[in-house]
Amino acid sequence: MARAxxxxxxxxxxxxxxRREILDLLARGERPVNDLVALLGVAQPQVSKHxxxxxxxxxxxxxDNGRQRMYRLNGEPLKPIHxxxxxxxxxxxxxxxxLDDVLDELKREDxxxxxxx
Amino acid sequence: MARAxxxxxxxxxxxxxxRREILDLLARGERPVNDLVALLGVAQPQVSKHxxxxxxxxxxxxxDNGRQRMYRLNGEPLKPIHxxxxxxxxxxxxxxxxLDDVLDELKREDxxxxxxx
DNA sequence: TTGACATATTCCCATATAGGAATATCTTAT
DNA sequence: ATAAGATATTCCTATATGGGAATATGTCAA
Numbered sequence: 417m418a419r420a421x422x423x424x425x426x427x428x429x430x431x432x433x434x435r436r437e438i439l440d441l442l443a444r445g446e447r448p449v450n451d452l453v454a455l456l457g458v459a460q461p462q463v464s465k466h467x468x469x470x471x472x473x474x475x476x477x478x479x480d481n482g483r484q485r486m487y488r489l490n491g492e493p494l495k496p497i498h499x500x501x502x503x504x505x506x507x508x509x510x511x512x513x514x515l516d517d518v519l520d521e522l523k524r525e526d527x528x529x530x531x532x533x
Numbered sequence: 534m535a536r537a538x539x540x541x542x543x544x545x546x547x548x549x550x551x552r553r554e555i556l557d558l559l560a561r562g563e564r565p566v567n568d569l570v571a572l573l574g575v576a577q578p579q580v581s582k583h584x585x586x587x588x589x590x591x592x593x594x595x596x597d598n599g600r601q602r603m604y605r606l607n608g609e610p611l612k613p614i615h616x617x618x619x620x621x622x623x624x625x626x627x628x629x630x631x632l633d634d635v636l637d638e639l640k641r642e643d644x645x646x647x648x649x650x
Numbered sequence: 651t652t653g654a655c656a657t658a659t660t661c662c663c664a665t666a667t668a669g670g671a672a673t674a675t676c677t678t679a680t
Numbered sequence: 681a682t683a684a685g686a687t688a689t690t691c692c693t694a695t696a697t698g699g700g701a702a703t704a705t706g707t708c709a710a
Contacts (some may be wrong), residue, residue, distance in 0.1 A: 418665035419536065419697040420549070431535070431548045432668080436617065443621070449687055460671060464688050483677040483686050491624025498622060500553065501615045506562065507608025535695035536667045549698080550669055579699060581658050600656050600707040659704065666697080674689065676705090680682085 423472040426493040430475075434458065435466050442476060442489035449485060540589040543610040547592075551575065552583050559593060559606035566602055 422428045442449060449467065453460045459481055467487060469475040474493045479486045482496055487514070539545045547553055551573065558564060559570055566584065570577045584604060587593040591610045596603045 417698050417700095418663090419539075419667080421666065422536075422668095426536050427548045431544045433544075434668090436544075439598075439621075443624075446621065450685095459670075460687070461671085461689080468688080478675095486685065489624065491621040494621045495625050497614065498618045501611050503616060504556075504608040504611045507560075507606065508612050528678080534668050534670095535693090538696065539698095551698090568653095570657095576700075577657070577702085579660080580697075585698080602657065636651080653708105654710100655703100655704080655708080656704100659702105661702085662700090664698100667695085669694100670692085672691080673690105676685100676686100676687080678683105678685080680684100 422469050426475060426497055429469050429473045430494070430497065432466070432469075434462075435439050435470055438463070438466055438470065439475060439489060439491075442487055443491075445484045446479070446488045448481070449487065453488070538555050543590050543592060543614055544570070546590040547587075547611070547614065549583070552587055554610075555583055555587065556606060559607075562590060563603045564597075565598070566604065569604070570573075576628060581606050610611045 420428055422432065430439070432446060438452060441452060444533045449460065449463060452467075453463050456463060465476075467476060471478065475490055477490050479488065535546055538569055540548065547556070554573060555569060558569060566577065566580060569584075570580050573580060578633075586597060594605045594607050595604065621633060
């Protein structure tokens with residue numbers, strides 16, 4: 417088997433930095449394709465292709481406006497990424513260390529409790 | 534150009550679900566390869582290959598222990614993912630809507646203030 | 651030393667890019 | 681109708697998979 421398609425899920429779609437940039441721009445508000453082309457400095461066809469991937473995973477919605485197509489962010493498909501990565505926050509954030517210590521302490525007391533019965 | 538290598542960064546490494554599973558297992562503590570093989574139900578060579586990718590992006594560390602190699606999680610490379618996706622939390626979390634309303638309200642009052650001077 | 655155990659690497663293959671270039675499609679203005 | 685503008689699609693190519701199978705490497709045990 418080959419690598420999963422970029423359109424498989426948000427994880428794959430967002431692995432491409434250019435697509436993250438596009439989402440970052442759209443986070444500021446709805447925009448037509450040419451705006452993105454100008455802001456990104458990327459050829460128009462590539463932008464359209466990236467937008468297609470983002471559309472297929474539901475990260476952007478489109479609306480027709482005359483000859484322009486207005487793209488709008490839809491962050492919801494990012495939630496699984498957020499949920500997954502969130503549980504790892506403690507591994508790099510020292511702020512959790514203190515909490516971990518407390519929890520370990522409680523756990524130890526609990527075990528002592530049990531052994532004393 | 535082709536798609537970026539899976540070893541380019543954590544975004545790409547973690548786009549593969551099996552690698553996320555491996556990290557999830559290692560989050561419970563250090564483990565030798567064969568443990569992961571058994572727990573994942575995946576052929577050993579594939580596990581070793583996934584571990585190599587994870588090692589190359591720094592998501593796991595290895596330690597030799599006799600004929601086993603103990604793998605340990607290192608979550609730090611996930612921080613950029615967390616940081617990036619965190620800013621989108623408000624787009625799906627309604628809990629932020631109330632906050633947004635408050636901020637809009639404050640902003641409006643501020644603007645009114647300015648115009649009254 | 652030899653064999654068993656644990657892990658890593660290599661080879662093969664079907665598949666999917668991402669970007670560049672060219673072109674097609676759709677809409678509005680004249 | 682025709683041209684111009686905005687966007688999407690197609691074709692091409694180099695590259696990188698992920699899994700399966702076979703094999704190599706490294707280490708301990710008898």
